[in-house]
Each structure stands twice: as structure tokens, then as C-alpha cells.
Amino acid sequence: MKKNINEIVLNLLYKRGITGDRDITEFLSPKPLRTYDPFLMKGMREGVLLIVDAVKNNKRICIYGDYDADGVTSVSVLKSILDDISENISYYIPGRFDEGYGLNIDAIKNIYEQGTQLLITVDCGITSAEEVSYAKKLGMDVIVTDHHNIGENIPDCIVIDPKQKDCPYPFDGLAGCGVAFKLAQGIQRQMGLSKNTINNLLDIVALGTIGDVVPLVDENRTIVKYGINRIRTNKRPGLEYLINKIGKGSQFMTAEDISFGIVPNLNAAGRMGNADMAVKFFTVSDTVKSKEIADSLIELNALRKEIQERDYQRCITVYEVEYSNCLFPLIVLEGAHEGVAGIVAGKMKDYCNKPVAILTEKDGTYKGTCRSTEDVDIHEILSKCQELFEKFGGHRGACGFTIKIENLNLLREAVEKEMTEIHCDMADKKDCEISFDMELSGGDVTDNLVEELELLEPFGAGNEKPVFAINKCRVVYMSYMGSDNIHMRFTVEATDGNRVACVMFNVPEEVTSKMDKGVLLNITGTFAFNRWNGRRDIQMTVKDISFC
Template sequence: MNIDIFKSTPVLNELLRKRGIEGDAELEEFLSPSPKLAYDPFLLANMHAGVDLLLDAIYSGSKIVIYGDYDCDGVTSTALLMKVIGSLTDNVTYYIPSRLDEGYGLNKSAIDQIYQDEGEVIVTVDCGSVSAEEVAYANSLGIETIVTDHHTIKDVIAPGIVINPKAPEDTYPFKGLAGVGVAYKLALALSRNCEIPRSLITEVLELVAVGTIGDVMPLVDENRSLVKYGLRLMRLGFKNKGLRRLAELSGVDYNNITSTNVAFSLVPRINAAGRLGDASLGVRALLSDDDDEVERLCTKLMETNTKRRELQQEAFENCISLADDELEKGDFIMIEADHAHEGILGIVAGNLKERYNRPVVIVSPNDGLLKGTGRSIEGIDLYSLLNRHSEYFVKFGGHKAACGFTMETENLEKLRASLKEDVAGLLADNEKLFDRTIEADMDIIVPDTSIELARALELFAPFGAGNPEPVFRFEKVQVVDWKFLSDNKHARFSVMQHGSAIQCIMFNKAMDVYSLIASNKPLTVYGVMDINRWKDRENVQIRVLDVEEA
């Protein structure tokens, strides 16, 4: 890797500057396939205490229970600690609550079950920071606890050992670790104090990469190092049999696996089990070394994901007319989905948010209450919006882009009216609130595109939250050789400018922009520079995100 090329090429230099990458050392770290950026796990508050308690439990033969969450981050975290702690003791098991019956985080019924099963130490992963009452209850039963988590802590914090980079007064240098990242730090700290095979500590980086990408954590700083190493292991053929078989069944070429492949192929299939029933299906698939069992479990994950997609599509189609009706009354969409499967409502809310470019909340009946899940657009902080009306909620949590709550049915109409009024106020202050805009990193002309530039851009990966793919704007271009693909949702074409042409592909929106294409007017095209690889051939292409009149 010649960093002088990146410093001397204007396009690359500008993109790096916009990402805040300056100086040779920082540039080399950003582009390196073997980044060095990582922090001592003992910089996390309470790590020494957590390791001491765990070692005492291991050496005394106490029964340890890993208490996880039902999403991809929680499943990978659970599998990681099961592997690492399991290399030191056979007396370790795990518990993942049901999304549908128990909900997120620690609960007293689960603690009772763990107590009956003679569990003596609970190690939470991806949850537990604010479970003060539940941790105190476990302690009252004689169960010791170690909380590992990465969620924001506001007013209440669990007593005892809490390992969370976002905990008050924690001075860990990077706050963006996923739950699986914190679990890995615990495993790393443990390995400094006892004999854990170095190969195992390396192997579980695949799980760290999948969980970090799955939880949409920023792929910067230490996360970038962890994910790069995890992806490199996957490209070498995977150490984890479950992940490898899941990739194969998903049609992913693991030799060229990317963060995008992980996000759209592996993560949904691991998540599907928790959405529709039993998240431990994913844990078992990630823990097994038996080929027949791996095949059976991964096939089940594939089938569960297919079922999830069917339920999701059905619910989405049923919600469209309800959303249309809601929009006639105001710009906050609140839908009652009485018969939809609760596990897929968050995804449906996200799909509706994309379709209408409005904040969306879907509520459904749950044990005499309403359970709601919401997704929001750029520019509208859903957490702040809902928090204004906290008196309506029995339970409420989330962040600016996504929230969940439970509430009494009788408060629904009051909440709906209040939220519509709130959004009307936001729109009055900003008339462009609902305009769809694509922010380009920079303008470029077609003659300046090349396979060499596209190869250099690949070194900006892994792409994701905090490090998106660079988006280029081509102004006043002509679209030629348009060809619809499959069911007219996709298209191939070329863009011409200054006597040069470049191949393009557009997914999902081809029919939406075709009237503009057919007008033969000069157009502005927004897109990402890719390399199209087919057999032994490579050529540069633009993956077009949007087209507008110049």
C-alpha cells in the first residue's frame, strides 16, 4: 500500500479529509489490512473486579450463566463468552429471554428459573446496565452478577459490577463498542489472567465483526480494527462452522465477503430466530462443531428467515392503506396492527419510514396493553418526541432513530394527536423537513473514473455506520443504452459526459426514474463507484442511488 498515492490523488485526498483522516500515521492505520488500533480491556471500569469474580467462579466450580439478548449482537455475544469461558470450565450455560413473552433485558422470572437451575453467577451481555431492581433481586437470592453492556445509562444503573464504556465516569477511550465488543474485551482481559488458547481469542473476532455490523455500530476507531480482522478470517474460509454454512446457504462468496454481505445476508438470518421465537437457535448454530448439527440448525435459520420475510411483507402490505389514511391527518404515522406478528413490526415500521419519509410507530395488543415500536427519519429525534409525552407510557426506551414502549389502550388517541401536532410544529420551522436529499461526498466527472480509483476506494472499507461508502455526483450527464432487468425494478445503462462513458446499474428504483431518463434531458446522477467482477474480468461501474434533472 503506497500512501503517497492517496495523498497525491485529489479525489482520494478530499475523501480522506472529509473523514477526518490526516497525517501519515492516521492514514496508514485507516488503510491498513492489519490495523493496530486497540485499547487495553482493563481501561474499562470494573474490568478487574469482573475478571476476579469470574476466575473465582471458574476455579470454585460455580455454575455460570451467560444472559444474552435475542438480537444478533446478543446472540454473538452469548456465543463468544460460551466459547471462551467454556474453554476454562464445563459449568457454564446461557439464557436468552423470549422477545415475545419476556421482552428485552433481565427479568425476575428468568432469574427465578436460573436460581432453580442452581445458577450462581450471571454474566449479562448486551443488556443489564439499567436493570437495578433485577440485579438486586438476583443478589438477594445469592446470585452474583457481572453486567457487560453498551447501552446508554441515564438515571438508574445496576448495582455491583457494570462493565460498559458508556457508564458514568468510565474513561474508556472509545464509546462505540457493540455489546459483543464489550464481551470480547472481557474475554481478552480473562485471557491475560489464565490459559486461554490465543487461537480462540482470534477465532471469536468473526463473532465480534458480525455482532458489531448487526447492531449498526460505527465502523470507526477500535470497531474498524475488530471488524477488519473478523472479515479477514471469514475471507480465509471461516473458523466458525455455523457462520460459514450460513454464508454458503445465503449465496455469499466468502472469499470476497464484505460488511454489506454480513449486514444483508448473515445478520437477518441470525436475527430471524429471535424475532419469531427462540433466539437460542442462533447461539446453537454458532457454537456447534458437528457438521450434521450445523447443517440442521443453519437450514432452520434459513427457513425461519423466509417465514419472517413472508410475515413482514404481508404486514407491510396491510399497513400501506392505513399509512395513507394517517397521512391525510398529519405527518406522524401511527398504525394499529392488531393481527401482525409482533417480532417483525420494527422492520415494517422501518420499511414504511423509507416509503413515506415520515416517522412511523406501529402498535399491537400485548397482555391488555399496547406495545409500540417506532422508526424515524433524519431530522426528527423520535426519542425526544415521545419523551415529551412520557406520562402516556408504562415503559419506554430507545434513541433518536428507534423507540419501543408499552402503554394503556385509552391513551392511544391522545398520543397520536400530540405527535401529529409536534411534527406539524417541526415542519413549520423547517419546510424542507421531508425533502429527500442525497448528500454527495464530492462532484466528479466521468473521465476521472477508473478501475484504479475504484480499487483504491475499496481500501476505505469496511463500510457502515460512521464510515459510509463515498457517494459521487455526476452533473449534466446523458443516460444511454437503458435496459430494464428482471421485473423492471432494476436497470443497466451508461452515463456519458465529456466524450467518455461509464457503465451503471440501478437497483429497485429503475421504474421510478424512467420518466426522467426518457425525457433525454441533461441529468444529475448520484452513485457509488464499484468494481464489477465476473469470472476473471473486472470493470468499474457506478451503482446509481438516484437521478434528478440537472
């Protein structure tokens, strides 16, 4: 196997810890085999048997999910398989604005009054011990399926979460929809259903896995590869229609296309309206209806972009005036749209190179949405402040909480102390150079290299797109593009005489002021084929430029 691999790609694999022949073959294979028996997961067998018994006894089952892409795909996966075996399936997704994330007492009461006998959570519930207890007191059986970190107070019911300490499942990095998919696999095996029942769900699971930004390694890599292949074969007319409407082509769909193209439209339902729309998009059988829903999702996403940019610019101003000295700024943004707070927090995290929380006020409390940099585990930091929260949950890179207004200053003091103690002052990192995986000559950049780099797909968290450097290259052509000339196409000639076509988006002013034909540059960026009208040309997307 190694003899047939480009030496540059092989070195990249070695640097990422993929060295053995079997691991290399698995990593590059278009049909990977790395997947695990669902019944290895703690609680799975008990959960599957309870569901099968409920189906056989015609009990009403309600799936309780979350309003983000992972949540709606989790609901869609489980609903799809249960609809094949029962007519007594319903689902519930709490409203982002009036209920918030996770189980709540009023919703549980309403679900019970509708006759539900078995409540199954997806992508939530692991921190809802009190709510689960209430549901059981009403007489409902409860199964919690989740993938978030587990605290000390675990719900008293069947729990299916690979992060349980004594769970023998070999991989704990599944998204919520990945756990729901493993539950669907367990049901399929227990009831002897066709494997197509599972295969038909892979595109949905891939979308949710990419959308939740979990590491695209191990079993997640397998799920996403097969899911993307399914998307490329246009098995779901509504999804194909959405892809075409947003200007993508399903034939060459990548994880990056999904992350920046499809997922924002799915999330727009929960951010700007009702997440129920996204579940219907995946589960309705009427093609015309699914296309109508796709149009609505696109309209909501356009509105989301407008409001998001407004709040982001306001947040920058507030940060610079009030919070720039904080190591972990908890930014109160008055009048912010709650539906875009998570995105704004992520953009602010990139802006100031620090973990950031955006807080919105409602009824005497603040709802906080946090995003973190790669080297700061905000779940660990905030977990030490749990006594201050009304609600809290999440993982290393993203957390959410609800806190009483009077406790906010105590939280600020606590997180600043934690950040100081772990020596995580990131104030000087804003202007740091972009690192790269490997330096190349112009002659290294060939069709063969880019073809084999595509074998490293899907790229994402845990398997980032390789970044290369070409040093001391000379600009031989340049032009600006975009309505405000903020993007740039240019060609460089490397020291070996070979030329490389480049594109750079959102070019900073300090680059445009020095950029000209003949100047010498050091550039870092990624390589891909630019496909257009049946042609494909190698293009470097430049991330960083320094002048020699």
C-alpha cells in the same frame, strides 16, 4: 503516505475529518491497531475477577442475552470463552413474544432454581435495576454488560457499559457483542489464555457489530476489519456454508454483504422462532449440525420476508389514512407479527422520512418498536416520557417500550409536542435530492480509484459509502431486467467522452417514463467492482437520476 493515495480518496478522508498522516494510515490499513485495554472500562476488572473466582470455585454461571443479532453474538462470544475454562456454563435468551426484551422476574427465578450462582447479562440489563435487585435477593451475584444508554436508576451490581458517565474507556460506540468481546479479552488476559482464544471470536463479533448498526469507526472499525478477514478465510464451516447458500462468496465478503445477507438470517431465529438456534449455530462443534441449523435459518428468513412485506403494505395504508399528519407517528398495527415490527418500522421511517413506532397489542399493553431518521434522537425524546412506560430502552436511532393502552394518547401528545418544539417537521423531505460527496468526470472513474475506495471499507453507520455525481452525461445504452423489468442497466457517456457502466434497482416510474437513449442525465451513486467468473468491471450503482 499521502503521496500514494488517489487525490479523490484523500479529499474524501479530509471531508470525513481524517487528516493527519497517522490517522489516514490507520484508517486505510488492512491491519489497524486502534484497540484499547479492556481494563480501562469501568467495572471490567471487578467483573473479570468475579468471573475468574466463580470458575475456580466451580460455580454455575448463566449468560443472559437478547434475541437479535447483537444479542445472540454477544452470548456466543462469552459462552465460547467461558466453555474453554468451565463446564458449568449455561445461557438464557428470553422469548420475543412471551417475555420480551431484557431481564424478567420469572426468568430470573427459573435460572436461580437451576442452580445459577453468577448471572451475567450481555446486550441488556442496564435498565433492569428491579430485576437485578431480585436476583441478588435470591443469592446470585450479577454482572451487567451492556452498551445502551444509561438512565438514572442504575442496577446495584457490577456494571460494564462504556456509556457510564465516569467511564474512562476512550470509545463508547461498541455494540453489545463488542462489550462482551472486551470482557472476553479481560478474562483471556487475567487467566493467561492463548490469544487464539480471542482471535477465534472476531468473526462473530464483526457480525454482531455490523448487525447492530453501530458506527463503524474507531475500535469498531478494527474489530470489523479483522472479523471480515477471518470470515474470508473460512474458519467457521457452518458460516461458510450459510454464505454459499445465500449466493455470496466469502472471498470478497464486505460489511454490506453481511448487513443484507448474513444478519437477516441470524435475526430470523429470534423474529420467527427461537433465538437459541442462532447461538447453537456459532457454538456447536459438529459441522453437520451447524449446516443443518444454517438451512433452518434460511427457511425462517424466507418466511420472515413474506410476512414483513404483508405487514409493511398494511402499515402504509394505515399511515396514509390515520397518521400522515403526525411528526412522530405511533402506528397501531392490528394483527402485526411482532417479530418483524422493527423492520417494518425502519421501512416506514424511510417511507415517510419521520421517526416511526409500530405498536402491537397484547394483554392490555402495547409493545412499541421505534426507528428514527438520522437527525432525530428518539431516545432523548422518549426518555422524557419514561413515567408512561412499563419498560423502555434503546439508543438514538432505535428504541423499544411497553406501555399500558390507556397511556398511549398521553404519549402521542408528548412526543408530538417534543417534535414541534425541536422544529423537526420532516413532511417536505420525502422528495428531497440525494446529496453526494463529490462530482466526478468519466475519466476519474478508474480501476485505481475503485481499488482505493475499497480501502475505505467497512462501510456502514458513521462511515457511509461515498456517493458521487456525474452531471450532464448522455445515455448510450439501456436495458431492463428482473421479472417485472423494475431494474435497469445502462451506460452513460460523460462530457469528457468517457463511458461509465451503471445499474439502478427499483427504478421509479417517473424515471422509466423519460429514460431513453440520447437523453442527458445527472446521476448520483456509488462505485464498486462487479466480480463475475473471474472478471471484474467497474459499475456505478445509481441512487438518483434527474433529467437535464
